[in-house]
Amino acid sequence: MKTKSYRLGELEELVLIIVAILKDEAYGVKVMDEIQDQIGRKVNISAVHTVLDRLEKKGFVVSFMGGASAERGGRRKRLFKVTAEGSKAIEFVHETRNQLYSQIPKPATGMG
Amino acid sequence: MKKRNPPKWALRFLQFYCKDRYLEQIEGDLFELFERNPSTIGFIWNIIRFFRLRYMKGLDGFEQLATLAMIKNYLKVALRSLLKQKIYAGINIVGLAIALASCMLITTYILHEKSYDNFFKEGDQIYRITKNEFGSYTPPLLAHVIREEIPQFDAATRSSGVFEAFFEVGSKQVKQDGAIRADQYFFDVFNINFLKGNKEQALKKPNSVVLSQQIALKYFGDNSPIDEIIKIDGDNFIVTGVFENLPRNTHYPFTYIVADHLDLSGTYYWTGGSGITYAKLSDNSSYADAYKSLEKIYEKYAGPEIITWTGYESFEKMKEDYPNTKHVYFPHSIRSIHLDQPHLSHNEPGNKEANNIFSIVALGILLIACINYINMSTARSTLRSKEVGIRKTLGSFRKQMLFQLLIESALITFFAILIAFIISFLSLKFFSEITLRAFNLQDMISLENLAFTFLLFLLTSLMAGAYPAFVISRFNPVEALRGTLKLKRKSYFRNGLVVFQIAASVFLITISLVIYSQVDHLLNQDMKIDLHKTMVLRNGYQLGDKYDIFKQELERLKEIEIISKSDRVPFMGINNYGYTAPDKGGKAYNLDNIFAGSDFEQVFNLELVKGRFLNPNSLLDTSKVLLNETAVKEIGWHNAIGKKLMRDPFVYEVVGVVKDFNYQSLKQKINPMIIRYGASVYDIGIWHQNNILIKYHAEDSTDFLDDLQKKWSTFVPGYPIDISFLEETFNKTYDGERRFGQIFTSFSILALIIATLGLFSLIAFVLQRRRKEITIRKVFGAPAISIITLLSKEFSILAILGGTIGISISYYWLKEWLNDYSYRIDLKWSYLALPLLFILVLTWILVSGKSYRAAISNPSSALKEE
Numbered sequence: 001m002k003t004k005s006y007r008l009g010e011l012e013e014l015v016l017i018i019v020a021i022l023k024d025e026a027y028g029v030k031v032m033d034e035i036q037d038q039i040g041r042k043v044n045i046s047a048v049h050t051v052l053d054r055l056e057k058k059g060f061v062v063s064f065m066g067g068a069s070a071e072r073g074g075r076r077k078r079l080f081k082v083t084a085e086g087s088k089a090i091e092f093v094h095e096t097r098n099q100l101y102s103q104i105p106k107p108a109t110g111m112g
Numbered sequence: 113m114k115k116r117n118p119p120k121w122a123l124r125f126l127q128f129y130c131k132d133r134y135l136e137q138i139e140g141d142l143f144e145l146f147e148r149n150p151s152t153i154g155f156i157w158n159i160i161r162f163f164r165l166r167y168m169k170g171l172d173g174f175e176q177l178a179t180l181a182m183i184k185n186y187l188k189v190a191l192r193s194l195l196k197q198k199i200y201a202g203i204n205i206v207g208l209a210i211a212l213a214s215c216m217l218i219t220t221y222i223l224h225e226k227s228y229d230n231f232f233k234e235g236d237q238i239y240r241i242t243k244n245e246f247g248s249y250t251p252p253l254l255a256h257v258i259r260e261e262i263p264q265f266d267a268a269t270r271s272s273g274v275f276e277a278f279f280e281v282g283s284k285q286v287k288q289d290g291a292i293r294a295d296q297y298f299f300d301v302f303n304i305n306f307l308k309g310n311k312e313q314a315l316k317k318p319n320s321v322v323l324s325q326q327i328a329l330k331y332f333g334d335n336s337p338i339d340e341i342i343k344i345d346g347d348n349f350i351v352t353g354v355f356e357n358l359p360r361n362t363h364y365p366f367t368y369i370v371a372d373h374l375d376l377s378g379t380y381y382w383t384g385g386s387g388i389t390y391a392k393l394s395d396n397s398s399y400a401d402a403y404k405s406l407e408k409i410y411e412k413y414a415g416p417e418i419i420t421w422t423g424y425e426s427f428e429k430m431k432e433d434y435p436n437t438k439h440v441y442f443p444h445s446i447r448s449i450h451l452d453q454p455h456l457s458h459n460e461p462g463n464k465e466a467n468n469i470f471s472i473v474a475l476g477i478l479l480i481a482c483i484n485y486i487n488m489s490t491a492r493s494t495l496r497s498k499e500v501g502i503r504k505t506l507g508s509f510r511k512q513m514l515f516q517l518l519i520e521s522a523l524i525t526f527f528a529i530l531i532a533f534i535i536s537f538l539s540l541k542f543f544s545e546i547t548l549r550a551f552n553l554q555d556m557i558s559l560e561n562l563a564f565t566f567l568l569f570l571l572t573s574l575m576a577g578a579y580p581a582f583v584i585s586r587f588n589p590v591e592a593l594r595g596t597l598k599l600k601r602k603s604y605f606r607n608g609l610v611v612f613q614i615a616a617s618v619f620l621i622t623i624s625l626v627i628y629s630q631v632d633h634l635l636n637q638d639m640k641i642d643l644h645k646t647m648v649l650r651n652g653y654q655l656g657d658k659y660d661i662f663k664q665e666l667e668r669l670k671e672i673e674i675i676s677k678s679d680r681v682p683f684m685g686i687n688n689y690g691y692t693a694p695d696k697g698g699k700a701y702n703l704d705n706i707f708a709g710s711d712f713e714q715v716f717n718l719e720l721v722k723g724r725f726l727n728p729n730s731l732l733d734t735s736k737v738l739l740n741e742t743a744v745k746e747i748g749w750h751n752a753i754g755k756k757l758m759r760d761p762f763v764y765e766v767v768g769v770v771k772d773f774n775y776q777s778l779k780q781k782i783n784p785m786i787i788r789y790g791a792s793v794y795d796i797g798i799w800h801q802n803n804i805l806i807k808y809h810a811e812d813s814t815d816f817l818d819d820l821q822k823k824w825s826t827f828v829p830g831y832p833i834d835i836s837f838l839e840e841t842f843n844k845t846y847d848g849e850r851r852f853g854q855i856f857t858s859f860s861i862l863a864l865i866i867a868t869l870g871l872f873s874l875i876a877f878v879l880q881r882r883r884k885e886i887t888i889r890k891v892f893g894a895p896a897i898s899i900i901t902l903l904s905k906e907f908s909i910l911a912i913l914g915g916t917i918g919i920s921i922s923y924y925w926l927k928e929w930l931n932d933y934s935y936r937i938d939l940k941w942s943y944l945a946l947p948l949l950f951i952l953v954l955t956w957i958l959v960s961g962k963s964y965r966a967a968i969s970n971p972s973s974a975l976k977e978e
Contacts (some may be wrong), residue, residue, distance in 0.1 A: 072139075
């Protein structure tokens, strides 16, 4: 059987993986921070929200509202969790990348 | 530390557009980021970044393919129809661009005019106190009394200026403008940022001076100016502070402040004064209470003086006689000064009326340009009929058609706005010159301005696009497809719009013409004074008691006719003093007061009506005065010679009456005037030789300027000479009118260009439609000239109708405008006929130029088409 193919944008892929890493703790600002800390890339908060929303529409993540606290002006967080479909997508991306990576002729990698 | 909050309005904006489902999470994240880094700008920026289609209310399903694709398609069709009719689209875009550029410039101007003094912290609580309602200068002790006796004010300060002073710093000797004097309470009222020095202590010591950053940089470069010494007008001052430069939109544009302390034990009058008083209302006091207290102060201090001088029994009685005067030291909010009380401004004053007129004119031009669009697209609407027919047959709703057509007008407006930006950037320098404001690119792209531009974009798209869209989308699809759709030959609506365009252009032309004629008329009045042969040396007091020798030596030069001196000079502002006439029951008169030296009458060619001139060599004449005819008339004396005038405690005797002469802008009538003898020898008289007046024979003053300069520097070494020519000063009094005329003319030229463009394309269209008719006439032997006449007739009627309407409206407006001038031109018929003739000739040229081509073309090319 042919495996289902997943299409993910570059930032989508990144955000999806980070949501998976954060496990139940993922929400807008946190994801943004994580991208900044781990990859060193600055992303505007609105871009993160847009990507999360898009991932949810594609069914890769689900969201639920967290509890309220005094911080954040009393606003609740929307927390994201990777779905089974999302996990498959991550796996797919990972595998295909690895597969491609392994095909690179050896001398071309590293400093030679 | 106070916890900072993100801006409420930005949050409200988010709440306004954002879907509920997303709102909470977005707000939460924004708050979290703000708590981490409390940057207001960052917060606003993020909200702007969240302004995306996906989060907007009411746009569910917007991302659905169909809607997006339709909009793309609309844009494509719109672009195609533009490209298909390049000339018409070009005319529309250029016309709209010119109009929009005018609107954008005017918006920039008006926003600037409204922004005056907004930058002062707590500026809405700062009041400029005037004597009665309009008197700029207030008694010296007023600020002190406000501080002591009126609890509603937190602070009050006395200052004076803005003037020029002579700076000596090291070896540098320069005249520096922007000076004010102020007492040590100045910064209690004006909370100005200090960059160096201690604000509280800065003006405490009598010989201190505080500089703006700009002045500090000019004289001390990067070194700290604190504790440096500057010689200002001969006295040493120590620099005690540096403050942030004031923005240019202030009514009080000072660049340095010289400490000026008042000796409170002195005796001062309460009805006159030379200082400017500002006071700051406290947070919990009302304006009304403060006003009442100021009224009480006026009665308490000024009241007794007024009673003794006027001879009224009581203050109440006096008030009854002058019910229209405000008997108070009147508080004006400083933010209202620029536009509402321009005479109190020390900067280029604003003009509320001009603001209104310009915004109306700018909107008028925009309307003219929109009419071009409306006329052209309704006229050419049959060309779109097939498209409308097919769209409707395939199931388009009328609403969708409307939307599509509006997108088309929005697209045209969008292109026009892009060009308008370029036009307004390029003309910004010229615009700054005629408005006397220094605009830069930043003013044009300020947030407020861009918001207005966006509004302008929406307004124009609607104004231009609504009617054509309404007409075109109404087409019956069957008729439209069959090609039987007929546009009415005569469209009253379209013709009405053309008439309006012509009327508006003629209105503007007429007004420009009359404004120019009026200014010209004022400049060419016979002034009696030899304006072009009189010059003024300012700072004459520097000569001290050497004035007489100076005069004698200069008069020996062959080019110089005569020299005199005075405290004030015609056309540069005259003081107004109150006098009472004992034989008129002590009634008070306000007379324009001038202190004149010997030979004053010769410099200004004064003529005697009665009596004699003042004799400068007789000490007795210090108590003698001259009056002009208007003064005698106002006081009501038959024979003024020997009559007495009083200005407490002195009595003056009238010894002569001079013929009325103009010493102010001819806008004003001649006021009653008194000429007093200006003494030179004693201390107070030093101000009576503020100005040295020089009348010369030579045609060209450059011949003896060198000699004059040399003489001055031997008499007043180290103090630069300051010469002004009376003719220039006189011409300057009409700067306002001239600028108004310039702006008006620029606008009318623009309006005319746009209207001409519209007329041109309309004529072209009509000719195209009647091409067959013309050709058939030709085939039957009509000569070219009769064809041209036939076509001109229709447009001539429109031009005459529009022209007449335009002229009638301008006639009424101009009559009103001219009423302000005591020397005014008659509204001769030629002023009104000329613009009408002009617009007629223009129409004929356009029509005949276009129809000539049609009339001489080969008939077969037009007829064989089908």
